[in-house]
Amino acid sequence: AQTVTQSQPEMSVQEAETVTLSCTYDTSESNYYLFWYKQPPSRQMILVIRQEAYKQQNATENRFSVNFQKAAKSFSLKISDSQLGDTAMYFCAFMSSRGETSGSRLTFGEGTQLTVNP
């Protein structure tokens, strides 16, 4: 079974600075999807960024980018120019490529609570 580990339960950053959230995962598969979701106090999970394992290029979405290290099974999220609205719980998630035939499911990490300070 796949596992996802986020070793930083809490992090804080000053507004306009850069912060990196860590995520490691364990799988024997060669192709899969990785995601970062944020969950603000409103409770709604919001997709931040998505990475396909067979693509070597790191995904980027505006101020959000990832550092995907497949061999090390590491998938960190970098937030540049942090804003107060980035304050949220951030979850790293894994989806197996077997989802095509045996059903899709996300396996989530424990989450990292990020606080952006003014």
Added chain:
Amino acid sequence: KAGVTQTPRYLIKTRGQQVTLSCSPISGHRSVSWYQQTPGQGLQFLFEYFSETQRNKGNFPGRFSGRQFSNSRSEMNVSTLELGDSALYLCASSLEPWPNYGYTFGSGTRLTVV
């Protein structure tokens, strides 16, 4: 474009009762999944539905069940409620189950069992 709608937002039930939660996916989305979120266990997968068929089921007891209707709306049911069922139940939808470009989640139903 309306997002994923979950009703009700809050629910208080007594042990032993049963409950039904509803999820309306984004228009055009045919895949619906359910997750349970608790402080102790985190986010755990419950079910995945596509075209009214359950494609995948998580490791939950048979008291947890679900279904999907022809309009893609989904319901999940929990019978004989236990205190440990208190959680935030999140529904998520996507256009197709595969390839998955990322789910859109609803704001959840907060279930409290007393």
